[in-house]
Amino acid sequence: KAGVTQTPRYLIKTRGQQVTLSCSPISGHRSVSWYQQTPGQGLQFLFEYFSETQRNKGNFPGRFSGRQFSNSRSEMNVSTLELGDSALYLCASSLDPSGGARNEQFFGPGTRLTVL
Amino acid sequence: AQSVTQLGSHVSVSEGALVLLRCNYSSSVPPYLFWYVQYPNQGLQLLLKYTSAATLVKGINGFEAEFKKSETSFHLTKPSAHMSDAAEYFCAVENNTDKLIFGTGTRLQVFP
Numbered sequence: 001k002a003g004v005t006q007t008p009r010y011l012i013k014t015r016g017q018q019v020t021l022s023c024s025p026i027s028g029h030r031s032v033s034w035y036q037q038t039p040g041q042g043l044q045f046l047f048e049y050f051s052e053t054q055r056n057k058g059n060f061p062g063r064f065s066g067r068q069f070s071n072s073r074s075e076m077n078v079s080t081l082e083l084g085d086s087a088l089y090l091c092a093s094s095l096d097p098s099g100g101a102r103n104e105q106f107f108g109p110g111t112r113l114t115v116l
Numbered sequence: 117a118q119s120v121t122q123l124g125s126h127v128s129v130s131e132g133a134l135v136l137l138r139c140n141y142s143s144s145v146p147p148y149l150f151w152y153v154q155y156p157n158q159g160l161q162l163l164l165k166y167t168s169a170a171t172l173v174k175g176i177n178g179f180e181a182e183f184k185k186s187e188t189s190f191h192l193t194k195p196s197a198h199m200s201d202a203a204e205y206f207c208a209v210e211n212n213t214d215k216l217i218f219g220t221g222t223r224l225q226v227f228p
Contacts, residue, residue, distance in 0.1 A: 004159070033216075043206065043218035056215050090159055105216065107152075107159030 002027065004093050004108035012114045018079040021111045025072050025093030031055075032074040033105060034066060037088040046089075049074055078113075086115045118143040118211040120190075122219035130227050135179075135194040137222045139207030142188065148210040149190045151181055154221075155203045163205075166190060177201070202226045 005024045013019050025032050033056075034046040045058040049068035066076040072093075078085055089112075092105035123138040141147055148167050152160040164175025171183045181192045190207060207219040 035218075042220045045215050045217070048215070058215070092160075104162060104165065107161070109157070109159045 004091055004106055006091050006108040006111050008111060009109065010112050012116065013081050014116050015081055015083060017081050018077065019081060019113060020075055020077045021089055023074045023091030023108060025074070026106055029093035029095055030072050031094045031096065032068055032072065033092045034076050035090040035092065037090055046076065081115045083115050086113060088112050118147060118209045118217055120207045120209045120217060120219040122207050122222050124222055125220065126223050126225065128225040128227060129197045131199055132196050135197045135201065135224065137192040137205050137224065139190045139192065139219060140188050141190060141209050143209060149183065150208040150216065151175065151179070151192050152206045152208060153203050154206065160206065163192070197226045199226050199228065
């Protein structure tokens with residue numbers, strides 16, 4: 001079974017631009033979560049989607065948005081990029097968004113975004 | 117609110133030595149706790165998880181962790197370090213809205 005895939009793996013943008021990152025979950029997984037990883041702030045939760053609905057949201061500005069399609073694939077978008085948005089963006093999928101033992105999240109390799 | 121604290125951002129051990137990575141949690145309810153490992157340029161891989169079934173949890177690659185409620189700890193150990201264990205390790209707790217809250221990570225170096 002294929003793992004979580006993220007495209008592109010690397011991206012370079014300039015300030016003010018917008019960017020869209022894509023995540024394909026493991027087949028059969030319906031929950032997709034996004035995280036931002038930076039050296040200064042560590043791993044921070046962005047949002048989670050389940051059945052095309054945003055189920056949870058972290059403390060990020062409205063420039064960060066996402067969506068999920070009927071096939072569970074998810075995209076996140078960052079508008080008006082800032083230098084501080086440079087980070088590794090990780091996507092994780094799970095079978096069931098409920099907590100505990102069922103919430104094992106499988107992570108993709110990430111998209112490394114550099115904002116110049 | 118749930119949180120985790122990882123003591124020591126860097127840990128260095130010799131090959132064959134004991135690995136001990138520390139994690140303390142804060143939770144108002146019985147927590148679900150996780151350890152993940154991240155190798156360079158890769159995503160996170162689940163090492164093990166505590167879901168209240170047993171206090172000593174065995175994971176992959178010879179790692180294990182013990183849940184100690186009295187100490188609010190969930191330290192990760194491995195009896196004998198291998199060069200391939202060099203990576204960054206993250207402790208995480210699941211909060212009451214089913215989100216994973218990660219610690220700041222501990223980078224493990226293994227010297228020959």
